[in-house]
Amino acid sequence: MNIALIGFMGVGKTTVSRVLSRQLGMPEVDVDRRIARQEGRSIPEIFETDGEDAFRDLETAVIRELCEAGRELAGGQILSCGGGAVLRSENVAELKKDGVIVLLTARPETVLSRVGDGSSRPALGGKVTTEHIAELMEKRRTVYEAAADMTVSTDGRSPEEIAEEIRKRAESFFTRPPKYV
Numbered sequence: 001m002n003i004a005l006i007g008f009m010g011v012g013k014t015t016v017s018r019v020l021s022r023q024l025g026m027p028e029v030d031v032d033r034r035i036a037r038q039e040g041r042s043i044p045e046i047f048e049t050d051g052e053d054a055f056r057d058l059e060t061a062v063i064r065e066l067c068e069a070g071r072e073l074a075g076g077q078i079l080s081c082g083g084g085a086v087l088r089s090e091n092v093a094e095l096k097k098d099g100v101i102v103l104l105t106a107r108p109e110t111v112l113s114r115v116g117d118g119s120s121r122p123a124l125g126g127k128v129t130t131e132h133i134a135e136l137m138e139k140r141r142t143v144y145e146a147a148a149d150m151t152v153s154t155d156g157r158s159p160e161e162i163a164e165e166i167r168k169r170a171e172s173f174f175t176r177p178p179k180y181v
């Protein structure tokens with residue numbers, strides 16, 4: 001049984017997945033880090049050189065590979081997904097086969113404070129303002145919500161508190177048989 005963390009850039013998916021991994025003793029994999037390592041390039045470089053569609057193809061392939069590899073693991077894994085990973089329904093279907101999808105949310109102001117100058121977030125297109133973040137977030141909201149089995153707000157909370165809530169709420173999913181869609 002996997003736990004996949006999804007949500008907008010800067011909601012804390014990477015940090016929370018590390019804490020969850022420690023708390024649950026489950027391995028965690030960061031999809032973007034895996035793509036960058038495999039390609040030997042940063043995510044902004046891949047966007048810049050090959051374009052977003054090429055990045056999305058890599059993302060889909062890596063998610064599929066990780067899910068397939070995870071089926072060989074006894075205890076499941078925590079997958080920290082990039083903010084656009086669930087924009088493709090095939091990725092959602094793949095993630096749902098093996099586990100629970102947890103949507104992390106944050107206010108646009110919180111995201112702004114976490115993304116710095118935005119240079120590591122090419123999907124923001126250099127528009128690092130609360131207004132632009134709010135607009136993109138709103139565009140993605142229904143897709144995020146449709147993909148999610150549970151939603152956890154991160155505003156003003158520590159990664160430990162967030163991980164604790166996920167652990168408690170995920171327990172019921174761990175006792176259910178996996179969904180094959």
Ligand code: S3P
Nearest residue numbers: 008009010082083084121122123
């Ligand atoms: C993206 C989010 C990024 C990364 C890529 C695209 C997006 O991940 O996958 O830059 O479209 O929201 P984070 O959510 O970890 O920043």
